[in-house]
Amino acid sequence: MKMMYNASGVRSMKKTLSILLCFVMTVFVLAGCQADSGKKGEPSLLLGFSQIGSESAWRLGNTRDIEEQAENYGVSLMFENANQKQENQIAAIRRFIAYQVDVIAFSPIVEDGWDNVLMEAKEAGIPVILVDRDISTEEEDLTTCLIGADFYKEGVMAGEYLIRKADSLGLEHLNIVEITGTDNSTPMRQRQAGFADAIAGDERMEILESIDGDFIKSRGEECMRSLLEEYGDEIDVVYSHNDEMTLGALPEIEKAGLVPGKDIIIISIDGGQEAIDVLKQGKINCVVECTPKLGKEVMETAIRLKAGEKVEGVIHPEEKVFSDEMNLSEIGPRGY
Numbered sequence: 379m380k381m382m383y384n385a386s387g388v389r390s391m392k393k394t395l396s397i398l399l400c401f402v403m404t405v406f407v408l409a410g411c412q413a414d415s416g417k418k419g420e421p422s423l424l425l426g427f428s429q430i431g432s433e434s435a436w437r438l439g440n441t442r443d444i445e446e447q448a449e450n451y452g453v454s455l456m457f458e459n460a461n462q463k464q465e466n467q468i469a470a471i472r473r474f475i476a477y478q479v480d481v482i483a484f485s486p487i488v489e490d491g492w493d494n495v496l497m498e499a500k501e502a503g504i505p506v507i508l509v510d511r512d513i514s515t516e517e518e519d520l521t522t523c524l525i526g527a528d529f530y531k532e533g534v535m536a537g538e539y540l541i542r543k544a545d546s547l548g549l550e551h552l553n554i555v556e557i558t559g560t561d562n563s564t565p566m567r568q569r570q571a572g573f574a575d576a577i578a579g580d581e582r583m584e585i586l587e588s589i590d591g592d593f594i595k596s597r598g599e600e601c602m603r604s605l606l607e608e609y610g611d612e613i614d615v616v617y618s619h620n621d622e623m624t625l626g627a628l629p630e631i632e633k634a635g636l637v638p639g640k641d642i643i644i645i646s647i648d649g650g651q652e653a654i655d656v657l658k659q660g661k662i663n664c665v666v667e668c669t670p671k672l673g674k675e676v677m678e679t680a681i682r683l684k685a686g687e688k689v690e691g692v693i694h695p696e697e698k699v700f701s702d703e704m705n706l707s708e709i710g711p712r713g714y
């Protein structure tokens with residue numbers, strides 16, 4: 379009897395122990411899930427992000443924002459910087475596919491040449507988000523959506539500012555030089571088209587030359603130097619596709635004995651801190667905002683894609699124009 383009692387005692391102890399063990403294991407598993415979850419209770423997610431490079435304050439601000447928002451949303455980030463080379467971006471995307479990330483996001487440096495690698499992502503069942511810039515393709519469904527600025531609208535806003543400025547100064551003819559961004563990139567194409575369309579109906583406006591500055595400061599400097607050699611003080615307006623090239627161009631104008639902001643109307647795009655400071659000094663007349671803060675939308679979209687949800691095709695952030703028409707002391711710190 380005693381033996382039987384002991385045996386069943388042991389049995390019931392074993393049972394209690396295994397229930398306890400199950401409970402403890404469940405707690406551990408749940409705790410593990412919790413640790414993996416995003417701070418907003420989203421499922422854990424591995425995102426491969428291929429960045430173009432570090433060519434501008436905009437790009438650095440964009441990288442910082444992607445990293446901060448990944449952290450905020452509890453998204454694990456595989457980040458690769460392509461140092462301005464498309465082949466590095468293609469290689470990075472291939473590594474993301476081999477690694478079987480949940481979602482791929484990338485900012486395509488140019489629009490063409492992505493079909494093969496994006497077909498590979500599609501075959502691997504990995505959804506792709508375009509960030510900042512678009513691609514051009516004949517293939518269907520290679521990407522899920524585009525999160526980036528409306529560059530055409532930015533160009534239009536730059537052109538509309540110039541028309542208002544010409545009106546307010548009573549100018550009869552304006553010779554414009556345009557320093558463009560990376561050839562075959564979306565912001566270059568659309569900022570050029572939007573600006574050209576906005577001034578097209580205005581007979582006062584003449585574009586003397588468009589010259590490729592590749593979105594880089596040193597190229598902006600070189601471009602301005604050669605434009606000044608060619609046209610000298612015939613230039614009335616510089617329309618530059620980003621702040622970096624504008625900041626490169628300004629000292630060249632001063633070296634040529636001209637006053638930027640007065641002798642030459644300067645229009646820039648991005649709205650980084652340094653350009654806004656120069657706008658406040660009067661050496662730039664207008665800066666069209668292009669926000670690099672796309673990280674929040676990227677993370678929220680990636681989370682929805684992983685959950686198998688549908689996402690919006692195009693997401694454009696709201697953007698403003700900063701110019702000598704406004705009270706410049708109202709512009710707060712830019713954060714990039």
Ligand code: GYE
Nearest residue numbers: 433434436437565593620
């Ligand atoms: O304007 C420029 C950058 O694609 C919007 O790229 C971006 C552009 C931005 O390097 O400064």
